[in-house]
Amino acid sequence: MQVRLQIQRSDPATGETRLQLYQLDHVRPAATLLDCLEQIKDEQDGTLAFRRSCREGICGSCAVRVDGRTALACRTPVAELVAGGRVPIVAPIGNLPLIRDLVVEMEPMWQKMRSVEPFLRPSSELPRDGRETVVPPALLEAVHKEALCINCGACISECDALTVSPEFLGPHALVKAWRLVGDPREPLSKSRLKELSREHGIWECTRCYLCNERCPKDVDPRDAIAKLGAEAFAAGLTRDRGARHARWLITSARTTGWLRESELVVKTLGIVVSVTRIPLALRLVRHGKAPLPLPRHKASELGPARELRRIVAEQDRRGARGIVQGERVLARIELTHAPAQPEPETEDF
Amino acid sequence: MYGLDDVESSHDVLVVGAGCAGMRAAIEAHDAGADVALVSKLHPTRSHSGAARGGINAALGNASDDSPEQHAADTVKGSDYLGDQDAIELFCNEAPADIYQLERWGALFDRDNAGRLAQRPFGGAGTPRTVHAADVTGHVLLQVLYEQLLKRGIRVYEEYFARRLVIGDRGCQGVLAWDLARGGVKALAAKAVILATGGSGRVYQGSTNAHACTADGMAMALRAGLPLEDLEFVQFHPTTLFPSGLLVTEAVRGEGGYLLNADGARFMRHYAPDAMELASRDVVSRAEQTEIDEGRSVGGSLLLDLRHFGPEKMRERFHSTRDLALTYAGIDPLKTPLPVRPGAHYHMGGVATDKDGCTEIDNVFAAGEVACVSLHGANRLGGNSLMETIVFGRRAGRAAAEQALKRSGSAELGLKALADGEREISKLLERREGERPRAIRSELGSSMYENFGVFREAAKMHRQIELLEDLRERYEQVLVEDKGRVWNSDLTQALELGFQLDLALCMVSAGLERRESRGAHSRPADYPERDDQNFLKHSLVRWSNDWLDLSWKPVTITKWQPQRRTY
DSSP, X not given: OOEEEEEEEEOTTTOOEEEEEEEESOOOTTOBHHHHHHHHHHHTOTTOXXXXXXXXXXXXXXXXXXXXXXXXXXXXXXXXXXXXXXXXXXXXXXXXXXXXXXXXXXXHHHHHHHHTOOSOOOOSOOOTTSSOOOOOHHHHGGGTTGGGOOOOOHHHHHOHHHHHOTTSOHHHHHHHHHHHHTOTTOTTHHHHHHHHTSTTSGXXXXXXXXXXXXXXXXXXXXXXXXXXXXXXXXXXXXXXXHHHHHHHHHHHHHXXXXXXXXXXXXXXXXXXXHHHTHHHHHHHHHTTSSOOSOSOOOOSOOHHHHHHHHHHHHTTOOGGGGOOOSHHHHHHHTTOSSOOOOOOOOTXX | OOOHHHHEEXXXXXXXXXXXXXXXXXXXXXXXXXXXXXXXSSOGGGSGGGGOOSOEEOOOOSSSOOOHHHHHHHHHHHTTTOSOHXXXXXXXXXXXXXXXXXXXXXXXXXXXXXXXXXXEOOTTOSXXXXXXXXXXXHHHHHHHHHHHHHHTTOEEEETEEEEEEEEETTEEEEEEEEETXXXXXXXXXXXXXXXXXXXXXXXXXXXSSOTTOSOHHHHHHHHTTOOEEOTTOEEEEEEEETTTOOBOOTHHHHTTOEEEOTTSOOTHHHHOTTTGGGSOHHHHHHHHHHHHHTTOSBTTBEEEEOGGGHHHHHHHHHHHHHHHHHHHHXXXXXXXXXXXXXXEEEESOEEEOOTTSBOSXXXXXXXXXXXXXXXXXXXXXXXXXXXHHHHHHHHHHHHHHHHHHHSOSOOOXXXXXXXXXXXXXXXXXXXXXXXXXHHHHHHHHHHHHHHSSSBOOHHHHHHHHHHHHHHHHHHTTBOOOOOOSTTOHHHHHHHHHHHHHHXXXXXXXXXXXXXXXXXXXXXXXXXXXXXXXXXXXXXXXXXXXXXXXXXXXXXXOSSOOOOOOOO
C-alpha cells in the first residue's frame, strides 16, 4: 500500500511551521499512522520528532491531529486515512505550546491537573481488620470510565472553551476531579465541588461534546464535567454564575416551556452586571440574535415540557447518575450491577 | 538561558525510571525522610507498567482459602526452583499489606459482591489470587502511584534520558542524563541511585514491550561494572497477537478462553492435562512453538478462542482486549478466534540485587523488571511482576534512603563528568557518515527471535554471538541524522540501540553456558532436561577488561527441594 502524508514540521529556534510531504511506497495494509511515522523516521527523515511508546493505546504519548481531528497515532489505521488517494495532514495537538514538529509542551495540562489536588484523601481511620475498605461494586461504577484516562491530551486539543479561555481548568483536569469526587472512599467531595464551582471551573465548559467525541479511551470527559455539575447542584452549590445559568434554564422551561433569554442574563449575572451589558443586548436585538424581553415568551402548550421533566424524575437519575449522554454511553449503562438508590430531590433537578 | 540549575542538581536519592517500581521506591524514600527525585525518559504515566493488564498477586484469601505459604510454593515451582526462596517467602508475606495500602491510596480494584477485593485465577497459581482492575490493572496502579507522587511534591525530571551511572571513590555519584525537550547534558548527583528502568523486550522483534523498553538500566549497570544475573531467562508470553506482537491478557484464559491448533483441537491436553491453558507461561509457549514447528499452526499462529464468552462477559471484563483485536488485527473475538503466538514479554534476569534491592555497589539499587532478586527464577508467574514492583520498589526505596542519609555532605558530580558527557554526545552528533540505526536494530530483533527464542541450541547461539559482534562493530559508526538539540529522539534512539546490543550479547553468552533446560531456557535439541546437579545456580555476567566474564552463584533454598515440575 502507498501512503502519502503531509506532516507539520517546525523550527524550534524560530517557531516557524511548514508542511512537508512524505511518501511511503511499501506499507502493510494493517499499519497504523504511528507505524508510518516510525517508517518515515527510520527510512527517510531521522529529524522528524514525535512522541511514542506503547504503540497499543495505553501510554497516551502519540496524540496528534489528523486533518484537524485529534487521535492517537497508534490507534489510527492508516488505510482509512489514505483511501481514495487522500493525503492527510498530520499536525501537533492543539491548545498546548509547540516544542518541535509533532511534540507539544504538556506542562500546562499537568499544572491544571495538579491544581485539583489529584489524590484520594482517605480518612485517618483504618478499617478495623487492617484490610481493604469494603465498597459495594456498584458504587465504584461511578468513576469507572474516568479511571481509564491515559492523559493523552486529546480532550485538551479539542476543547474550544480552552482556546477562548486559557484559564479554564479543562476537560482533562475535570475528569481527574470527578475520578476523586465520585469515589465513594473520598471524604472531601463537597469542599472539592465548591472549589471546582468557581470561575474557570466546571461551568466554563461550553458543552460542545468534542472531548467525548474524540477521547480515544471512551472516558467521555464532558460526562464527567456534567456529573460534577449535577453533584454540585445536589450539594446545594448553586450560587455560581454557571449554576445559576443552568438553574434558570430549568425554571424557564418549567414555567413557560421556552428559554427566556433576556431574563437569562439577569438571572445569571445579577442586575448590576446586567445593566453594563445593555448596549451589547441592544446590538444583539438589532441583528436579530436575541428576542425583545416583551411580550413574554410562552409556549402555547406547557404540558409536553412538564411531561418531559416528569419522565426524567421518574427514571430516578438525579445527581451524577442522571448524566447519560450519547449512544456509546447508553450502551454501557446496562453494565451497572445494581439499581442506584434514589436521593432526596433537590429544588430544580 | 541555561542556569547552573539546568545542568546540575543534587539529591539524596535519585530514582531512574518512573514506572510502578520507580514511583513506589521514590514514595518510600521520601517517606523515610530523604530528598528524592525521579528521572525518566517518559512522563511517569507513560511508563510500560501501564500496559500490565491482568493483575497483581497477593494471598488475601478473599476468593478461596489461601496463604502466603501457598503463594510462595506456587512461585517456587513456577520459577523451576531457580528463584531464591528467602526472597520469595518475604515477597509473599509482605504482598497483602502492600495491596491494602494501594487500595487505601485509591487504586480502583474490582470488588466481589461483598465489596471486598475480587481475586481471579491466573496461570501457575493453585487458587484465585490475582487482584485486578478489569484488564487495566497496571494502568490503574500507575495512576495511583503518580497521584501519591504529586501528593508528596516529589520532583520528576521528566523526559530526561539517563545514560550513565557515574562511579567514583565513594561508589555511585549520580547519573548523567540528556534533556530531551531542551537538549543538553544534565548532571544529576545523588548519594544513592535506584535503577527502575524496566525491561529489555525490544531486543526482540515480536515483543509485547513498548518501544521504550530498551534495557537502559541493565546496560548502564553492566557498564558500571555490576553483574547481571540470569539473563538467559526471557519469558515468552503465549498469547501475543499476530503479527503486531501485542499482548492478549492471560486473564482471558483464566476466565475460560482456550487454545486451538489448525485441527481445531485443544492441544494443551497433550502438554498439561490438568492445568490445560492455565499451565505456567513457559509450558504454554513451548507447547505452541512445538505445534508451530510440527506444522499444526494456522500460518504460524495458534487460535485463541473466546467466542463462547458472549457479548456481556466480553464487554464487562475484556472490553479493551476486544478493542485491541478489532483495532490491530481487524478481528472480533466474539465471532472469530484470535491468531496468537509466543512473543518476548518479560526478562526474569537483570541487575543482581539482594532482598533490599542493593547491588554490589552499596549505594546503587535496582527494583522491578530491571532487577533480579531473584524472585522469578527461570520463569515468572503472571501477576507476580506488578507485585514485585511494589514490594521490592518499597524495600529499595527504604534501603536507599537509609544509605543516603548515612552519607554526610551533599552529592556532587563535578564539572568533569559533565564535560565528558557533553563531549560524547557532540562526537556522536558531529559524525557525518555512517550507517543509520534501522538495519542494525531490525537485524538484532529478528535474529534474537530466531536464534534465542522459545527454543535454543548451541549452534544457533554461536551464530548469534558472531552476528552480534558484527552488529556491534557496525554500531561503532552509527549515524545520527538529526543534528539539532531540541527533542532529538534520533539521538536517544541511537543511544538505546547501544544499550540493547550490549545486553543481547550478555544474554546469549549466559544462555550458551547454561547447558540444561529450565523454565524459559529450553534446549530440546542438545540439553532437554533440567540438570540440578550442575545448574541449580544463577549465572552472573559482568564486563571486565573489555570482555564478558561469566560466573555462577548458588540458589537459596529454604523449604522446597527441587522436584519435577508438571502442571
